[in-house]
Amino acid sequence: MTEQELLSAATEAVVAANEEKACEVAREAVSLGLDPLRVINEGFTPGMREVGDLFERGTMFLPEVILASEAMVAAVAILEESLPADQREKTAGSVVLGTIEGDVHDIGKGIVATLLRVYGFEVHDLGRDVPLTSFVEKVAETGADLVGTSALMTTTMVGQKALEKMLKEAGLRDQVKTMVGGAVVTQYWADKIGADAYAENAQEAVAKALELAQG
């Protein structure tokens, strides 16, 4: 197998959510002495990007995305063994996530949590119907880079505005970025309450989180 063929095989293994094949490709890359970072960045990562696109278009589904992500994680672990410790993959950032108190809708938030994990974030998912104080406490405890809140009702979206104030009062607002989403939330609302980002869907939430985490 040429290097190019191996990179393509890595991409295909992730898209097919085939962990066994992904690990086999990773082991072959190591045995051929290829640059592990190149295999990750040009082989496995494009596969995950394609998985994200397919999910966004509704032709690949959540369980398959998770299996694809597990295939990638297993393969990357094999490749990382041959890397010096300082070059090993770090987390993309740390996120505190939850649905605002009074709101029991957690499907969209769950998808965002899943995709953020797939893209390498450390996710502290507080669940649904989460008291605003719990968000503040978790941000203080973990030193998270981001806090994401979901609201699907006009009666709970006001909690996102209150959280901005509470984070300021706790002296945490300067060290954490805020993201808002949910069926009734818009960019206009995000701007109005002073949130750092708004996402229309889960895929956009990941893109915005990556953008914010990279500063």
Next chain:
Amino acid sequence: MPIAHSVVSGMGGMRTAGDLVARMQFTQKMRISEAKAYVANKLKVSAQDLSDVAVMREVREELGFGVVLGIPGDPKGMEAKARIAEVLDIRINCVERLKRRGRA
């Protein structure tokens, strides 16, 4: 919101023949043109008349289908629905239930 749609695009409910056309959709799976044609034929009016409050007020009064501003004695509620079932030749569940009870 549904009120806005009723005004902009709706047939007019029991002010006209909207409720009758809706019944054909829900009992016979008729598309809009077919449902309008069926009801118009039974009522002996044109399909366009079905959304015309001036025509349908009179037709409904004559057939005893119930109108929004009925005078005392006009058929209302269940009585009106029994007449609708008969003229449109369809089964209306609550009317069938009443008939069963009446026979019991």
Next chain:
Amino acid sequence: MSTYKVRAGDGRFISMTADEIRRDLIEGSEDAADRGGIPPLEENEIDRLLDLFLDQAGVVGVQIGNQVVSTQDGGDHRINADAGSCGLALAIGRIQELHLHERAFGQDTIELGHIDYSYKAVRPIVAQEQSYVEHALLTTTSPLMYGAMPNLGLYYAPDGPYANPSDLLPAGKVKEALAAQEEASLHAQRDIVYVGTRLADSGLDAMNLDTSGSAGDADFLASLNAAEELKAKRPDLGIEMGMASEFVLGMHGRLSYKGERLAGMYPHDQVRMAEAAGVDVFGPVVNTNTRRSTPWNVARAVCFVKACVQAANIPIHANVGMGVGGIPVLDTPSLDAVSRASVAMVEIARVDGL
């Protein structure tokens, strides 16, 4: 260059030139065509939409004779609570609200529904709901529907007996998440059929399985199986199936109905499944993008719904409410935006009702 006022997807006025509006109409239509694998709108249809948006009247309407059946969902809480749990609009009783819809607003059907609007919540109080149905039927003339959601979310922890896929999937517990959804789907089907048969026995005209698929493909499957079972048990009960979103979310991904995978289906395929289940009226949904203009959103929604109408053999009642069918995401949407979406659905998508 002259500009025209149109709404953004979040409900605010924006100004656009005629060329910009036309560009957005074409892009919206092409986005639907690309995602759904369906034809884009024809040139003359784009022209008609452009006319609608260049017309700066506050309210527009369909041509005389083009009117269609107008139904509502959300139960009898449109007036006293507007959009479900989003605030008290007017404190009136349930039967009064039905009379208002029938006699004052000219709706072609009327709908009862519990404030929680979920079949799971209705099951333990179905006797109360039967009483309301029986009372309502005595004094109303229009077809009476009963609406609620399959709402599979209520069957998962902490509200229900099954582990929550929203917790299991992020934790990588895929097999457990799939099993939980399969069990929850069967449970929801039982609840819908239980409620439906009892309401039918009280004389109800039709059931509305609203926001089907809201919790993904297992939710949609529960609706389809329940519709099929209800039609077998109570053939005279009409069934409307309204969807929750434009494509079926693959929270499970492998569920099928009549041999076809449900996840990822767009409206023109969803309606085939609904027909196979015996559904009488189907309500497609197309989501609004708050970042795009109403011309973009309306053209996109009309393109999807037109394909659904053409694929269907049963009446199509498009969902045209807050955040769907080209309507902005605002719980009090403006009449100028609502009326344009309404006309576009009737005169271009050729729906059988709204």
